[in-house]
Amino acid sequence: MSLRDIPNLISLLRILLVIPVVWALVHERYVLALIVSAIAGISDGIDGFLAKHFHWQSRLGSILDPIADKLLLVASFATLAWIGLLPMWLLWLVLARDVIIVCGGLVYHYTIGEFELLPLWSSKLNTALQILLVLLVIIEQQWLPALHSVVTMGIWAVVASVLYSGFEYVIIWGNKAWKQRKQP
Structure with a gap:
């Protein structure tokens, strides 16, 4: 274990934080x-800063970090849908998009070749809007029931x-696949 491992340990901590978030939502402990x-x-910000600033990036970190982010977001969405605070169809839509992206990446990898899946600006916006929606739902439940129309817009x-x-x-x-397949 070395200092280089700190970002990966922080990502592992974020994965473990899924459990208390789900528990708190199910038990209506919205402040928690x-x-x-x-x-x-x-x-998440700290591990990214440490990894970049001190050049502690690793292959494991490049896998753990997005997994931690996605697990926390999907678990929050799934829990909020399960307890009736978000529509279930929205959860399925979010999951379908992620499955399509992952499956498309796998098909590309195995039929055409390696690729680097860099997040698009629209994907970053999508993640930000999903996080904002989760926060709005929690705030609505705890303090501001009048936010319901804002949650609907979210x-x-x-x-x-x-x-x-x-x-x-x-x-x-x-398009990338089409161009690659057309090349001799």
């Missing part, structure tokens, strides 16, 4: 859910960003 989510968000913003970013990945990677 916000606190743990904030810790996860801050730790749901539709997430729908738009999921569809747009999903189609953008399909179009970009479809």
Whole structure:
């Protein structure tokens, strides 16, 4: 164990934080859910800073970091849908986009060759809107029931960003695949 491992340990901590976030949401402990989510968000920034600033990037970190982010977000969405605070169809839409992207990447990898899946700006916006929606739902439940119309707008913003970013990945990677297949 060395200092270089700190970012990876922080990513592992974020994966473990999924459990208290889900527990807090299920038991309507919304302040705790916000606190743990904030810790996860801050730790995400810290591990990224440490990895880049001190050149502690690693292959493991490049895998753990997005897994930690996705697990926390999907677990929050799934829990909020399960307890009825988000529509179940929204969870399925979010999951379908992710599955399409992963499956498309695997098909590309095994039929054409290696690729580097860099996040698109629309994907980053999609993630930001999903995080914002989770926070809005929690804040609505704890303090501001009047936010319901804002949450509804957030749901539709997430729908738009999921569809747009999903189609953008399909179009970009479809075009790359088409060009690669046409080359001798």
